[in-house]
Structure formats: C-alpha cells, structure tokens
C-alpha cells in the first residue's frame with residue numbers, strides 16, 4: 001500500500017519540542033512516510049532540541065539572522081518552502097502553534113494546494129496584539145488549515161465559534177505533555193554543573209524565563225526590576241533564569257541582573273535539563289506558552305508575566321496566575337507565594353488540563369482516519385478530574 005507522505009514544518013525551539021513526539025510517532029508507523037523540514041528560524045536553540053530527540057532534518061532552510069524582523073522570517077521561509085514542497089510533494093503538511101514559521105508553512109502549503117494539519121489549533125486571547133504576532137499567526141494558520149488538532153475542548157470551542165467545520169477538529173491534548181513524559185526523571189544529572197549543586201529542599205528555587213516580543217523594552221526592564229526586588233528581599237530564594245539568545249533580551253537581562261548573588265543567569269538549557277529543573281523548583285515565573293502548560297502538570301505554581309493568556313485552562317484550575325509586568329506586582333505576587341504557605345499549597349496542585357502523554361498517537365490516528373486508511377476513529381482527549 002502507498003504510504004501517506006507527511007511533511008512536518010517547524011522552525012523554533014517550542015515548535016520542535018512539541019513536534020518531536022509526533023515526528024517520532026509518525027516515523028514508527030509503517031502507514032506513514034514522514035519527512036522533516038526546518039526553516040531554522042532559530043538555530044542553536046532548535047538544534048539543541050533536534051539533537052535531544054534524535055531528529056534529523058530532511059530539508060533545512062537555515063534562515064536565521066541576528067535581530068531578524070518578521071518580514072525577514074516570513075519572506076525567507078515562504079520562498080524557501082516553495083522549493084521544499086516542490087521536492088517533497090507531501091499529501092499533508094503539519095505545522096505547529098503560532099510562530100511565523102507556522103504561518104509561512106501553512107501559507108506555502110495552501111499556495112501549492114496541499115492539505116494542512118494544524119497542531120495546537122484554536123488557542124485564542126481574542127486580542128490581535130497580545131501575544132504579538134502569535135495571536136494572528138495562529139488565527140491565520142487556522143483559516144488555512146484543513147485539519148485542526150486542538151489540545152483542549154476550550155480550543156475546539158474557539159474554532160467552532162469562528163465557523164470551522166466540527167468534523168475537521170479533533171481534541172488531542174498537547175504534545176508537550178508527550179515530550180515531558182519522556183524527559184522528566186527521578187534521578188537526573190544536569191550537564192549544567194551549577195544545577196547539580198542547588199539545594200532544592202532548603203532554598204526556594206524560582207525558575208524564570210521571559211523573551212516574548214510584546215515584553216521587549218520597558219516591560220522586560222520592569223520584570224527585571226521586580227526580580228531584583230524579589231532576590232534582594234527574600235534571602236531564601238534563588239532565581240534561575242535561562243536567558244533566550246535574542247540579543248534584545250540578553251542585553252537587558254545581563255545588564256540588569258548579571259552579578260546578583262541570588263540570581264543565576266544561564267544560557268538556554270537543553271530541554272531535558274529544563275524539564276527536570278522545573279520538576280524540582282519551587283515555582284515558575286514566565287511569559288512562555290510552553291512553560292504555562294508544563295509546570296501545572298508538575299504541580300508547580302506559575303506566575304505569568306503577560307497581560308493576557310491564550311491558555312486559560314490552568315488559570316481556571318488555580319495553578320496559574322496572570323500577573324502582567326508591573327514591577328511591584330511582580331515582586332508582590334512572588335513574595336506572597338514565597339511567604340504564604342496556604343496560598344502556595346492552593347496553587348501547587350498537579351493538574352493536567354493540557355494532556356495525558358498520548359496526543360501524538362491521537363493525531364496520527366485521526367490523520368489515518370481522515371485519509372481513509374482506517375475505519376477506526378481514535379478517542380478524543382478527556383481531562384481526568
């Protein structure tokens with residue numbers, strides 16, 4: 001029987017982490033021929049993930065430049081993907097999430113009249129500018145997609161409200177939880193040596209990441225000031241901040257926080273290190289989408305350094321709080337969790353609204369069902385309460 005040819009297209013760290021389990025699943029299944037195209041919108045941070053999950057790209061556009069603009073990424077990815085699609089001739093293109101690579105990948109496939117499957121479909125803030133440009137990237141990709149793999153029922157509802165056909169949406173859970181299930185270990189030795197010497201029992205380790213475009217400039221400076229206040233006034237706390245390679249992030253963070261005795265700035269961590277650090281830390285402060293999904297399943301409270309989130313499920317469950325980027329708020333909310341045990345316990349419940357580790361398997365199953373290669377429709381993801 002002819003195999004179904006699926007081309008996965010991605011370009012940044014989070015897309016790679018969330019596509020890796022799906023690529024592995026498709027490669028394991030004899031009914032698929034799976035190829036991988038990377039735009040390399042990220043370079044080092046993408047290669048870290050490919051190497052961890054042992055994935056080799058069949059096509060590599062290598063588009064990243066220092067301080068690239070949205071025009072650079074969109075233009076180069078779109079032009080490059082034309083040639084990739086002409087060579088690969090897939091039956092289906094899979095893109096993930098909300099980056100500019102995602103949108104360019106979906107648009108390129110549409111121009112070539114190739115079906116598009118959108119993984120992590122339907123998340124919305126309903127605010128065009130927050131997150132920027134991700135809200136519109138995700139929405140535009142949704143308009144181009146033929147199959148929508150929604151991680152949660154809320155995401156499905158968002159798509160239905162926009163008029164997307166119900167039979168093209170499938171609720172799968174988020175593949176990030178598939179990845180997390182393979183990386184977090186009871187015994188883990190960090191290759192970043194300093195992390196092996198942290199006293200996770202005696203000290204309160206706060207894991208921080210912040211890098212989003214809408215936080216560049218003043219918001220990021222305010223976040224840094226808030227972090228400094230936390231470290232200055234809470235001697236039991238240690239802040240660990242793996243800093244994104246974007247120079248617009250690094251310059252500010254290193255300038256403002258470098259050298260503080262209770263703030264440790266690190267280069268981007270390998271994903272298995274990141275997940276194991278998260279599993280051991282006291283709490284998380286972040287503007288990342290992925291961390292908002294990972295930390296709740298590990299029972300870690302999350303303070304979101306953004307004004308809005310497209311991931312309301314863990315906020316409803318009480319594990320995540322959206323606090324914005326105001327200096328005082330950053331300090332006060334973190335201090336509350338450091339000092340108020342009952343507030344901490346209230347938030348530190350492990351909840352899994354985002355997945356059960358079987359999202360990739362469901363996506364593969366639904367693709368086969370859609371293309372008529374099986375009569376068996378897989379079961380959708382249901383949150384276990």
Ligand code: UD1
Pocket residue numbers: 012013014041042043044045046064065066067068069070073098099100101133134211212213245246247
């Ligand atoms: C991108 C995505 C964002 C996602 C984030 C995940 C867009 C518009 N943004 O944002 O949705 O949350 O990735 O991290 O798609 N750089 C390096 N090496 C790397 C990666 C980045 O040096 O491996 C530097 C480069 O100078 C690059 C800059 O970071 O120009 C910004 O990268 P870019 O992909 O444009 O934006 P991100 O902020 O990473």
Ligand code: UDP
Pocket residue numbers: 013014017176209242243267268269270271272274275287288289290291294
């Ligand atoms: N991550 C990582 N190393 C780091 C920081 C983050 O492996 O130093 C992982 C993190 O665990 C999550 C993903 O990268 O799976 C999130 O990526 P990022 O914050 O860059 O993007 P976002 O999720 O905000 O789009």
